[in-house]
Amino acid sequence: MTFPVIGMVGGGQLARMTHEAGIPLGIRFKLLSDTPQDSAAQVVGDVVVGDYRDLDTLREFARGCDVITFDHEHVPTEHLRALEADGIPVRPGPDALVHAQDKGVMRARLDAIGVPCPRHRIVSDPQDVAAFAAEGDGFPVVLKTVRGGYDGKGVWVVGSVEEAADPFKAGVPVLAEEKVDFVRELAANVVRSPHGQAVAYPVVESRQVNGVCDTVIAPAPDLDEGLALEASEMALNIAKELGVVGHLAVELFQTRDGRILVNELAMRPHNSGHWSMDGAVTSQFANHVRAVLDLPLGDPRPRAKWTVMVNVLGGDFPDMYSAYLHCMARDPQLKIHMYGKDVKPGRKVGHVNTYGDDLDDVLERARHAAGYLRGTITE
């Protein structure tokens, strides 16, 4: 049989779960991983250990792959162009991916296609930040390095010009944004294939703790139908305009005055879509696989009234396996997803999914399990 080979760059949990989703499709999966111990490298058969920043390594890896896709957004744009010039399909391609790599490019492009964003400007020093603040409602202002940030890293909320010095120390361009008065964060997840088919998952509510995703509720409770439709259409439009292939997560602010503004873009399976593994007809991982292979996409609709995902973070308690006994006995419907990572405080080492008809119950079960695995709940 002539089943294709997907080459995935990066050995994190997204690659691990993409491999899991590819197995039933009979897809051959090849991994480029930093170490043999990385999350995905533990469970994939065909692993190349190497540095994705080295073009020769990438080229050697790409040989024999039918398509290249990504666990993360850190592969240099020029390397992706070189692979494309070698004739290897790169999905998403460099022209799309740059919008998830560089927040300055992303904001400029979203402005150009009329997508609502927080007020923003590239700033060059603290005085420039003060000027940006004065043009709006003053401090606080959000500062972000345009490249390299994630999970709250590379992001500062500054209350004065004195506090605005740190972000400039790295020598990376800095983007200033208004601190949005939001009531909650939402995420619109869509998947798009090369021939232009696209599907939209229900818009979810995403709750962050210390800048890290903690809880996702699918669908977002009490979300106005018009606003949900607007968010989905916005995400589909961004995917189309930017030429995204594969999964696109659009992180959104829902403002107090009833608007939605784009916060961040991610062009890969995303934490806000992990609920879909147990809560949707087709998971984000399965649809990402189908998209990068230009296969027809699967149904993104939910299978339950409510699905809740809660991340399992590393705590002070290194042995999560022994917590399985309690968690599984307490809730035989619980879906556990561990990433095979060593526990470090605050590190995402897994997630749990629960689903059902009663949101309070579904939330309580997921929170209890995640807390018990982390060690913050002990009964």
Added chain:
Amino acid sequence: MTFPVIGMVGGGQLARMTHEAGIPLGIRFKLLSDTPQDSAAQVVGDVVVGDYRDLDTLREFARGCDVITFDHEHVPTEHLRALEADGIPVRPGPDALVHAQDKGVMRARLDAIGVPCPRHRIVSDPQDVAAFAAEGDGFPVVLKTVRGGYDGKGVWVVGSVEEAADPFKAGVPVLAEEKVDFVRELAANVVRSPHGQAVAYPVVESRQVNGVCDTVIAPAPDLDEGLALEASEMALNIAKELGVVGHLAVELFQTRDGRILVNELAMRPHNSGHWSMDGAVTSQFANHVRAVLDLPLGDPRPRAKWTVMVNVLGGDFPDMYSAYLHCMARDPQLKIHMYGKDVKPGRKVGHVNTYGDDLDDVLERARHAAGYLRGTITE
């Protein structure tokens, strides 16, 4: 973290799907495979290529495994005892597994614990078969070699004493059984853990074509509630009495006069349980993993009113991948499970699952997809 290692003997599709189910639990999976090309060996990271009939190979493989379990029932009983003597938990253990390896032992034991079976007797030659036939309703009689048969192999339906010679040629003991007048075949799937917890999946209808499982409907349509309960309790009782650990499939005949009789036992995930991958809260594979690790078992209840599984058999059409386009576009809810095997006519190379509220629709979708993948349906 101290996550356990499951060693699985046999590289077939059951091992492949067990690995898939173990990934989210963070379980380390080690495979003993006949070749590096076997179905599971393609997708598992830690693969040992070797012969399971060789005790030294098994012992070397078992080193570093926390528990040994199986893709098939062919490992010699004495080897399993040797591994146990080495201190390696073997699940299911040799004393249980022999009932799935030897049909003579199985029938004797089921008789002893009062489980209804077809009339049967070990026979020594064709004249003995004739005597067995005369004691009942005459020919036809079913003859089975007590070891080594599966998927219709090692089974003969003989209409006369003249036809009864072949089964004796292998020199293996032969079991004669009445040809049961059944209205359909059912399967009762249960999972049992070492500490004695057990769960029962809904009783399913299993339709065979040429002795090979073709279609499974979960739950079995129009099954009398009392009979369903009887079947589940029978399977749970067999699991307990035989000391089964892991998944047990009890294949049943539903007779014209409203009884159920045990046809075969399998002590591993089973074709009649593949529907559970998309149709149950916890799949048979996930529960097999949990059972062999003595973890609390997951909820076996269905997630949909009807789930249908149809096997994809190899046809004359070697390129199944190109059929994905049609199948996925026609039915975005279709769940495909391919095993990475080369196509040979009649070989099980995958299965499809569909689910929904309307059984006719669910059946039609699964049959269409399986037929299209095989190449027997071309529109």
